[in-house]
Amino acid sequence: KQEVTQIPAALSVPEGENLVLNCSFTDSAIYNLQWFRQDPGKGLTSLLLIQSSQREQTSGRLNASLDKSSGRSTLYIAASQPGDSATYLCAVKSSGDKLTFGTGTRLAVRP
């Protein structure tokens, strides 16, 4: 059974700092990995999707990497802003059409 873990559970940083969020999964036989953002009381917004054959994806200040063999992904946020404050979730698609979600990292960026 696929299990997804995210570290740290919570993170508070001053504005402008570069930061890394971590995601690990137990079964390396995945089709893709997706990073989401969730604002309080809102739904999930897809940030980046990395196919199993890819090593990384970039969108603006966000860069996500994937090391399938070691069961790890990182989300790098450059020059963090208060508007980046949210919960970040990673999810892996490893069989059928199911996504298995991680526990999330709650990020607070202080002005």
Added chain:
Amino acid sequence: DAGVIQSPRHEVTEMGQEVTLRCKPISGHNSLFWYRQTMMRGLELLIYFNNNVPIDDSGMPEDRFSAKMPNASFSTLKIQPSEPRDSAVYFCASSLQRGPSYEQYFGPGTRLTVT
């Protein structure tokens, strides 16, 4: 594109009552997913449909839960009878399945409170 639409956004009901949650997927998408999010268990997949057919309902917690997708543009998740432990945020998501890898798009969720 209007995105995935869910209704109602908030539902408060008494234990024992029937609850129906509704979802309209993104036009053209052929897969639809129902998730439940709680503090204790995080996000869990309840059931998903492909081309209006239920594919996997192993995440449905018990017989009190049922889901239907009568056509490509509408799905319902019903809880009958509801219990306080059903209180959670229920999300609907849709995707265009063109192979093993595709992106899921989530609705804003329905916050259910059962008293």
